[in-house]
Amino acid sequence: MWRDTGSTLGNLLKLFVACGVAGVLVAGLMVPAGAVATAAVSGTDTFLNTNPGPLKLDSPAQATTVLANDGSVIARFYEQDRQTVTSANMSPFIKNGIVAIEDARFYQHGGIDMTGIMRAVVATLQGGREGASTITQQYVNNVIIENLVTAGKTDQAKLGAQKSITDKINEMKQAIDLEKTMSKKDILQGYLNIIYFGNGAYGIEAAAKLYFNTTAKNLTLPQAAALAGVVNSPSVYDPVAHPDNVVKRRNEVLGKMLAQKMITQKQHDAAVKAPLTVHLNKPSQGCVAAAMAPYFCDYVQQLVLNDKAFGATPEDRAKFLYQGGLTIKTTLDPKLQKVAQTRVDNTMSPTDPLQRGADVVSVQPGTGKVLTMAQNTVYNPATKPGNYMGNFSLPLKDANGQPLHGSGGFQIGSTFKPFVFAEWLNSGHSMMTMIDGAV
Numbered sequence: 069m070w071r072d073t074g075s076t077l078g079n080l081l082k083l084f085v086a087c088g089v090a091g092v093l094v095a096g097l098m099v100p101a102g103a104v105a106t107a108a109v110s111g112t113d114t115f116l117n118t119n120p121g122p123l124k125l126d127s128p129a130q131a132t133t134v135l136a137n138d139g140s141v142i143a144r145f146y147e148q149d150r151q152t153v154t155s156a157n158m159s160p161f162i163k164n165g166i167v168a169i170e171d172a173r174f175y176q177h178g179g180i181d182m183t184g185i186m187r188a189v190v191a192t193l194q195g196g197r198e199g200a201s202t203i204t205q206q207y208v209n210n211v212i213i214e215n216l217v218t219a220g221k222t223d224q225a226k227l228g229a230q231k232s233i234t235d236k237i238n239e240m241k242q243a244i245d246l247e248k249t250m251s252k253k254d255i256l257q258g259y260l261n262i263i264y265f266g267n268g269a270y271g272i273e274a275a276a277k278l279y280f281n282t283t284a285k286n287l288t289l290p291q292a293a294a295l296a297g298v299v300n301s302p303s304v305y306d307p308v309a310h311p312d313n314v315v316k317r318r319n320e321v322l323g324k325m326l327a328q329k330m331i332t333q334k335q336h337d338a339a340v341k342a343p344l345t346v347h348l349n350k351p352s353q354g355c356v357a358a359a360m361a362p363y364f365c366d367y368v369q370q371l372v373l374n375d376k377a378f379g380a381t382p383e384d385r386a387k388f389l390y391q392g393g394l395t396i397k398t399t400l401d402p403k404l405q406k407v408a409q410t411r412v413d414n415t416m417s418p419t420d421p422l423q424r425g426a427d428v429v430s431v432q433p434g435t436g437k438v439l440t441m442a443q444n445t446v447y448n449p450a451t452k453p454g455n456y457m458g459n460f461s462l463p464l465k466d467a468n469g470q471p472l473h474g475s476g477g478f479q480i481g482s483t484f485k486p487f488v489f490a491e492w493l494n495s496g497h498s499m500m501t502m503i504d505g506a507v
Contacts, residue, residue: 130393
């Protein structure tokens with residue numbers, strides 16, 4: 069076992085450098101060959117003197133979900149479609165499958181796999197190419213990139229050949245350090261929550277929903293093996309664009325799972341024969357997709373984006389909404405909303421030739437809870453009759469002068485009449501009383 073990798077790595081790397089193997093080693097680790105010769109001589113000192121510091125484990129960007137008062141989804145906001153889940157809510161098949169295909173010695177090594185490194189060296193010497201990054205190293209790499217992306221520093225993220233030898237060494241040291249503070253279970257959980265599965269799906273929960281309309285917990289063996297195979301190259305192993313590639317890769321994963329005694333021969337044979345049945349469930353986001361109550365959705369969105377309680381700057385508030393993984397529980401009543409929308413549409417068609425607007429807002433007496441918000445237009449930016457992004461129910465700006473996508477307001481008109489009439493009756497007058505209009 070190589071759980072003591074941290075204490076032996078320096079000496080091993082010294083040996084590699086001294087033997088002139090460091091250049092090949094680095095090449096096997098996917099570092100640009102042109103940088104190897106210069107760095108090989110000082111490789112040992114670089115490793116020993118480099119101190120990247122602890123890995124900053126920020127929560128990855130997650131989607132925000134807006135709920136009605138019965139728990140149904142009104143809308144989702146995100147920059148990356150991701151919902152993190154615990155290890156207990158991940159199928160054992162996906163956890164075993166990803167280990168089988170990406171890092172068979174995951175439970176034996178201490179962050180980096182010297183056996184894998186030597187195998188990569190041999191493959192390189194023979195003119196081939198084989199990666200040696202462990203799941204822990206891949207996790208470190210993804211965390212670094214994700215931290216830069218969420219901080220708005222995407223241009224600083226380095227991928228593959230862009231990395232220097234120092235970058236790779238830093239990641240190796242951070243992987244070793246991470247293994248000392250995190251369990252294998254937590255590392256694997258973090259890895260499966262952060263990696264990209266193609267077609268906009270980040271993390272295993274979003275991928276399970278996107279491709280198979282299920283959850284990470286309920287993935288079957290063939291489904292899990294297919295997703296485990298996607299990780300290596302989401303474009304090459306795209307279940308939608310390249311299903312044949314995915315089937316071959318899936319079967320490779322199944323073969324490795326069988327060889328590592330993670331599944332039985334019977335399970336393997338049945339999974340290999342299973343068709344790749346993709347139920348693409350492309351998620352939509354934002355208020356345009358909020359079929360239930362798009363204008364109420366916009367109201368909620370503007371409240372978050374304009375309130376400094378959710379961030380000091382507009383950028384901070386946008387990050388909070390689109391990356392924060394919030395669950396916003398609202399007071400909207402879906403049943404009443406449906407009635408309100410039907411009444412408004414029947415009163416004034418969205419394509420009314422005179423472009424007349426109609427809206428209704430229902431507020432619960434005594435609490436101020438907004439139960440419905442409907443209007444006779446379609447919340448859509450496209451130029452088309454009936455489409456309108458403005459909200460008749462809101463003012464142009466809030467009390468702080470921030471835009472609310474509202475209207476300019478309407479004259480009160482006959483709305484005053486019931487209140488005036490009620491006061492007239494309360495004053496002791498009759499409905500039959502006649503007065504001189506000139507008085």
